[in-house]
Amino acid sequence: MLSWLPTDGLSEIDVSALLLGPGGRVRDDADLVFYNQPRHLSGAVRQDGPAVEVDLPGVEPEIERIVLAASLDAGTFGQVADLVLRLDTAADEAIAEFPITASTETALIGGELYRRGDGWRFRAVGQGYDAGLAALTTDFGVTIDEEPEPASVASARTGAAEDPTVGLPRPAPPRVPDLAEWPDHLAPLPFAPQLAPVDPQLEARKQRIADTLARNGAPGARARVVLVLDASGSMSLAYVDGVVGRIVERVAPIAAVLDIGVVRAWKFADTAQQLPDLHVDRVGDWIAGLDYHGVGLRNNEPAAIRAVLDHAATHGDPTLVLFFADGDVRRNLETSVLLRAASAKPVFWQFVGLGPADFTRYAKLDTMKIRLVDNCGFARLSNPDHISDGRFYDLLLAEFPRWLAAARAKGIVTG
Structure with missing residues (x-):
């Protein structure tokens, strides 16, 4: 889950997940889970608001990594106060927290889950993109539709009162796997990831x-x-x-x-x-x-x-x-x-x-x-x-x- 303090002039922060197979790329665009496609076909990964739910035992065997990302339509992450990536149990108990600092980035990779042996591990990443979600996702093989976003969808994302789609049913609240489901070697990096321009x-x-x-x-x-x-x-x-x-x-x-x-x-x-x-x-x-x-x-x-x-x-x-x-x-x-x-x-x-x-x-x-x-x-x-x-x-x-x-x-x- 991402948490932050509200800031004037910024759009809503959209969280997303990319399910990567061999070679570090999505198999097709269905492996991107985001606001407009909030549930993976396997049912193992879901997005709801600032949270991504991952059912680790349900992840398909060919998926090797799950990248956890976030993006902004307006403003930059350097303007976001107290941005934190947090791993929680199903009881909302924090497993680990990773403060994130940024500058001109409009999209970022906060961390990723990856297979190691028979289990899963987590690592903080802290990689930023100045060109938004499109640049981030295309790096992993997602095809971006260049069509303009329908006004109804854009309004729904920003919560505009005049949009009749606001208030449509949302997915069920996320269930982060119980602490016992996470492998013994799950461990955060000993530092908060600092975003830097891509080299x-x-x-x-x-x-x-x-x-x-x-x-x-x-x-x-x-x-x-x-x-x-x-x-x-x-x-x-x-x-x-x-x-x-x-x-x-x-x-x-x-x-x-x-x-x-x-x-x-x-x-x-x-x-x-x-x-x-x-x-x-x-x-x-x-x-x-x-x-x-x-x-x-x-x-x-x-x-x-x-x-x-x-x-x-x-x-x-x-x-x-x-x-x-x-x-x-x-x-x-x-x-x-x-x-x-x-x-x-x-x-x-x-x-x-x-x-x-x-x-x-x-x-x-x-x-x-x-x-x-x-x-x-x-x-x-x-x-x-x-x-x-x-x-x-x-x-x-x-x-x-x-x-x-x-x-x-x-x-x-x-x-």
């Missing part, structure tokens, strides 16, 4: 990532994203010259497509050090605080691998690890033993060699025998600044979908 480069990169995953057989795939950066002495120039920062800028959007836009990160040399989480909407600040100090001079790959495995064991979700290094594996036997054992874990390791070094050992990790599934990939980026975004994502994401399918077949990944 065209970010959106283009997200689309290329989605296209790459779909082309390789994993449309709509979901996974956590982990970044591991070599911070040994030989990498110092790559940090100083901004090469590492530009790689980070390209990696962050992968988490926006596969997960909630957050990358867990480590740097390593003799030891491994966990870095602050990398948020896709705050990449510049994260890069500004990144350096290669404090972890030694020589590579100790097993230290980084163990740190990531320990982290992955805390959640059990499928995880894509993007592991960048500018030299070959130094502790080869120990690394190979660890990765063979890790083939039974829901973790895929994409190793990336930077520069002209000999990466024979890293390449052999991709072809190791005696593994439950092939859980490693290798790609070389001789000069990452000289390849396109499309090629970058093709190299980093080509093998992950094959691992995901194999891991599901073996029961390593469920859901």
Whole structure:
């Protein structure tokens, strides 16, 4: 449910929901639930006033995400006071609240429900659109009718007294699922989403990532994203010259497509050090605080691998690890033993060699025998600044979908 304080000069805030299938798009226009189509054909999603009711057990199996949105016909969300997205139980008890701040946006995505395993989870999104509901919904495949809105409908929405359609029967009050129906891992983000103008480069990169995953057989795939950066002495120039920062800028959007836009990160040399989480909407600040100090001079790959495995064991979700290094594996036997054992874990390791070094050992990790599934990939980026975004994502994401399918077949990944 959305709540806000009434403001002069603003139209009524319309809430809506989009039911998305594989690939993050609606199947057809019937998957948009809004004021003029307030009940989904399945009966699982309904809109009434400022609330959207979702019957999670009744959602069709092919629906992977339900996007919760809002829009204005007049004014902007920056003019709305005390705008809050709230999750309630059927007894009107709040599960979580997410204050939203905005500026020039006339439509926004407040949050979304998404499948994870056998249950559902919620994440706050906070993405805004200056061009209204049409721009938001067309991003998800809805066809917008350009015909002018009939006066009777427009008046009904604004509640004009002279409109005879005002007072027509409305759907029954919403029933948000009981608290017991929500999965144990339902958890809000630890911050209120801040809306920002759409970044065209970010959106283009997200689309290329989605296209790459779909082309390789994993449309709509979901996974956590982990970044591991070599911070040994030989990498110092790559940090100083901004090469590492530009790689980070390209990696962050992968988490926006596969997960909630957050990358867990480590740097390593003799030891491994966990870095602050990398948020896709705050990449510049994260890069500004990144350096290669404090972890030694020589590579100790097993230290980084163990740190990531320990982290992955805390959640059990499928995880894509993007592991960048500018030299070959130094502790080869120990690394190979660890990765063979890790083939039974829901973790895929994409190793990336930077520069002209000999990466024979890293390449052999991709072809190791005696593994439950092939859980490693290798790609070389001789000069990452000289390849396109499309090629970058093709190299980093080509093998992950094959691992995901194999891991599901073996029961390593469920859901």
